[in-house]
Amino acid sequence: MVVNRKLAGWATAFIFLAFSCAGCSTTEKQEPYTARDFKLDTEIIITIEDSQAPKICSHILQRITQIEKKMTLFSNDSEIARLNAQAGLKSVEVSTDTHYVLSRAVFISTLTQGAYDPTIGPLVKLWDIGSGLATVPSATGIQKAKALVDYKSLQINNDSGPSVLVTRPGQVVDLGGIAKGYAGDEAKRILLEHGVLRGIINLGGNVMAIGSKKDGSPWRVGIQNPLAPRGTYLGIVYVTDKAVVTSGGYERYFIKDGRRYHHIIDPATGYPADNSLISVTVVTKMGIDADALSTGAYVLGLTEGMKLIDSLDGVEAIFVTNDKKVYISQGLKNNYFQLTDEDFSYDE
Numbered sequence: 001m002v003v004n005r006k007l008a009g010w011a012t013a014f015i016f017l018a019f020s021c022a023g024c025s026t027t028e029k030q031e032p033y034t035a036r037d038f039k040l041d042t043e044i045i046i047t048i049e050d051s052q053a054p055k056i057c058s059h060i061l062q063r064i065t066q067i068e069k070k071m072t073l074f075s076n077d078s079e080i081a082r083l084n085a086q087a088g089l090k091s092v093e094v095s096t097d098t099h100y101v102l103s104r105a106v107f108i109s110t111l112t113q114g115a116y117d118p119t120i121g122p123l124v125k126l127w128d129i130g131s132g133l134a135t136v137p138s139a140t141g142i143q144k145a146k147a148l149v150d151y152k153s154l155q156i157n158n159d160s161g162p163s164v165l166v167t168r169p170g171q172v173v174d175l176g177g178i179a180k181g182y183a184g185d186e187a188k189r190i191l192l193e194h195g196v197l198r199g200i201i202n203l204g205g206n207v208m209a210i211g212s213k214k215d216g217s218p219w220r221v222g223i224q225n226p227l228a229p230r231g232t233y234l235g236i237v238y239v240t241d242k243a244v245v246t247s248g249g250y251e252r253y254f255i256k257d258g259r260r261y262h263h264i265i266d267p268a269t270g271y272p273a274d275n276s277l278i279s280v281t282v283v284t285k286m287g288i289d290a291d292a293l294s295t296g297a298y299v300l301g302l303t304e305g306m307k308l309i310d311s312l313d314g315v316e317a318i319f320v321t322n323d324k325k326v327y328i329s330q331g332l333k334n335n336y337f338q339l340t341d342e343d344f345s346y347d348e
């Protein structure tokens with residue numbers, strides 16, 4: 001049985017939940033409703049205002065459970081587990097969900113030139129970070145696993161129904177870097193379907209800020225200080241109807257001989273991404289893109305990562321380096337991001 005903490009998630013951003021506002025009518029007495037659950041290996045928190053809120057939240061949580069069932073590697077009968085079991089053997093029919101997520105995963109892999117790669121599975125399994133049993137694998141083990149990582153070898157078809165072939169034996173698809181993003185998009189879709197136009201869905205730090213606050217002002221989403229305890233923010237990003245997703249090496253890792261080994265693996269080296277970055281936050285419309293791009297940009301590093309983000313329309317990012325410098329993409333420069341922790345500073 002594959003027991004890896006794949007769809008892992010940790011709080012990396014949080015929200016100032018001021019639904020109310022000075023300009024709002026006091027006769028509107030609707031209180032925000034919060035639903036919490038643990039899914040996709042992370043804490044899910046949904047906060048909305050609606051008379052039907054409990055019903056809508058339960059609908060969303062059911063949908064997230066459905067996505068988890070299809071994409072998890074914790075269970076042998078998820079679609080992804082079945083896909084992996086047939087690696088090198090035969091094509092497997094999948095749902096439109098899995099087909100879509102894998103197609104988008106491959107698209108982001110192309111954008112990031114393989115820094116984000118959904119076939120990272122053999123390396124993730126080998127490192128087993130987060131299991132509590134992790135050790136540094138042998139160099140030959142890493143080389144062997146690395147040789148299996150290749151998003152280009154996935155054959156994603158939709159001729160007679162959606163299907164996927166993992167072409168090489170031993171290859172392992174792992175959607176841990178993208179599934180929460182998709183779940184966020186689906187959660188948002190359900191809210192909109194029910195006529196709920198504003199709210200916050202937090203999937204372990206993958207934040208979907210839907211619409212704006214009641215008074216029309218943007219949501220304020222705190223960006224975790226990667227060097228401080230969870231809940232300590234270094235700055236605030238102001239967003240309307242955006243996903244805010246952070247990847248970092250600071251919450252899921254082990255230390256061996258004074259070195260920190262974290263859970264975001266560089267497919268080019270087979271080792272945890274090792275550059276000056278300690279976190280990358282991506283801000284864009286779709287959660288699925290924000291999730292995969294934050295993982296990819298973290299692997300690419302500051303220079304290449306920022307170059308990519310600045311080349312993409314409607315995608316912004318905040319990069320934090322280990323010397324406590326903060327770098328923001330062009331589109332955040334007009335007061336959309338506020339650095340609040342004096343320990344950190346900007347670097348041009």
Ligand code: ADP
Pocket residue numbers: 005006007008009010115116117118120124174175176177178205246247248252263264265266267291292294295299
């Ligand atoms: P988290 O899920 O912890 O919020 P990420 O979105 O960055 O953070 O996803 C990390 C997860 O993605 C890992 O646990 C692993 O399952 C998977 N992963 C690790 N490295 C890569 C990579 N280079 N490309 C794609 N997925 C990756």
Ligand code: MG
Pocket residue numbers: 176177178247290291292293294295
């Ligand atoms: Mg990700």
